Amino acid sequence: MKTLSVADKRQTASQQEKITIENTVRVEIEDEPPSRLFASYNPEEEPPGKTTTGRVRYFGNIPDSSWNDWKWQFRNRITSVERLSQVMSLSADEQAQIRLVTRRYPLAITPYYLSLINPDDPDDPVRKQAVPSIMEIAMSAMGFEDPLAEKEDSVVPGLVQRYPDRALMVLTDICPMLCRHCTRKREWRHGGWVRTDAEIDTMVDYLRRNTAIRDVIISGGDPLTLSTEHLESIIAKVRAIEHIEIIRIGSRFPVVLPQRIDTELCNMLSKYGPIWLNTHFNHPHEITPESAAACDRLLRAGVPVNNQTVLLRGINDSVETITKLCHNLLKTKVRPYYLFQCDEVQGTEHLRTPVQTGIKIIEGMRGFTSGLAIPHFVVDLVQGGGKVPLQPNYVLSMTDEELLLKNYEGQVYRYRNPSSQSYDEKVMAATVSGVVPSLLDDAARPLEVKGVTDANRVIVRS
Numbered sequence: 001m002k003t004l005s006v007a008d009k010r011q012t013a014s015q016q017e018k019i020t021i022e023n024t025v026r027v028e029i030e031d032e033p034p035s036r037l038f039a040s041y042n043p044e045e046e047p048p049g050k051t052t053t054g055r056v057r058y059f060g061n062i063p064d065s066s067w068n069d070w071k072w073q074f075r076n077r078i079t080s081v082e083r084l085s086q087v088m089s090l091s092a093d094e095q096a097q098i099r100l101v102t103r104r105y106p107l108a109i110t111p112y113y114l115s116l117i118n119p120d121d122p123d124d125p126v127r128k129q130a131v132p133s134i135m136e137i138a139m140s141a142m143g144f145e146d147p148l149a150e151k152e153d154s155v156v157p158g159l160v161q162r163y164p165d166r167a168l169m170v171l172t173d174i175c176p177m178l179c180r181h182c183t184r185k186r187e188w189r190h191g192g193w194v195r196t197d198a199e200i201d202t203m204v205d206y207l208r209r210n211t212a213i214r215d216v217i218i219s220g221g222d223p224l225t226l227s228t229e230h231l232e233s234i235i236a237k238v239r240a241i242e243h244i245e246i247i248r249i250g251s252r253f254p255v256v257l258p259q260r261i262d263t264e265l266c267n268m269l270s271k272y273g274p275i276w277l278n279t280h281f282n283h284p285h286e287i288t289p290e291s292a293a294a295c296d297r298l299l300r301a302g303v304p305v306n307n308q309t310v311l312l313r314g315i316n317d318s319v320e321t322i323t324k325l326c327h328n329l330l331k332t333k334v335r336p337y338y339l340f341q342c343d344e345v346q347g348t349e350h351l352r353t354p355v356q357t358g359i360k361i362i363e364g365m366r367g368f369t370s371g372l373a374i375p376h377f378v379v380d381l382v383q384g385g386g387k388v389p390l391q392p393n394y395v396l397s398m399t400d401e402e403l404l405l406k407n408y409e410g411q412v413y414r415y416r417n418p419s420s421q422s423y424d425e426k427v428m429a430a431t432v433s434g435v436v437p438s439l440l441d442d443a444a445r446p447l448e449v450k451g452v453t454d455a456n457r458v459i460v461r462s
């Protein structure tokens, strides 16, 4: 079978990209109009169940049957400033600013995620991730449209291969919420699209022909915006490729619309393991009974959940916040995996922190909490250079004989550096010096049993 070179594939991908965007406007979510801002609910019909303060505050007596239905949540996303100002108090200035920003960077917030916002706190960390800020356009000259050069690494439309053994399938650009710090903000302007069946087949064909690929990441946008049935048809094709060992799904649904993680989805995923899911909690306020239950359902379906936090100015940029987030993740049985430096994306500069902030956060955690709670702090390099882990400098000096190491309390220790000689060379050197014969003599001595001899007791050598 003829194999295309990477250059050929990239050319083909770029030629097809334009066609792809034009041909893939096929949104999966049922095309029903949003409820008339929740006003049609008749409280006599069905009493609300376990309501939370935010849910009642913003949306009144929404019945559980609607609130817990992910498609209802999706249909009723807040996507305009008019709608937002109906549920949240916004000054005329704020409304004008949001209107201006959304011309370039649209707005979408699920009712569930909105319910987590404290309306009395203008600096609420959930609000800052969801509600547009004028800074998105005021500082938009800084950064890149596509800092990770994902377009250049596309081998066929929608499939990114940066490393020999991994590939990323971008199935859609639709997300339940538009996070203000998103790396793929450039995609928002294209409206909602989902890859066609023909495009999926081209991607699968590429994966099938490239036997070095063992790990496929299914991402977007958010791939869980696809119906479970459609998603299954894609996962089944990928799983059928013998050399694909693991499938990873990147999704923020557990955080912004946990109702999506329903029994139907979990049952489907459980058939195609090993599947891992990487999600994106950024603040302890996002860990709620609903999101914890969603992660639990995934785990029970055999899908381990990792978390990738983005470090965001004024949202989570302190040792206390990240430590609390990671502790709560562990309590939710989610592994804190990465802490990302916010990418150099146009429209996000106001949310980016100095790199030193991330290093200081890791330094403030190491030694003060269990290692399992500490994520890898990582910078994703521009132009597709890949991820670079950064950490505080604990190595003060290093020679072949010795290291000077600083511990978490700042104390300096000497550490003998084992020789790089091979084991055989060491034995020979020791034999010559007479050390080995004396060790053999020692080993030949009979065991001395101390205390009462008992068949159930382990006899230890004195």
Ligand code: SF4
Binding pocket: 174, 175, 176, 177, 178, 179, 181, 182, 183, 184, 220, 221, 222, 251, 252
């Ligand atoms: S869920 Fe991910 S891809 Fe979607 S807007 Fe948020 S950060 Fe971007």
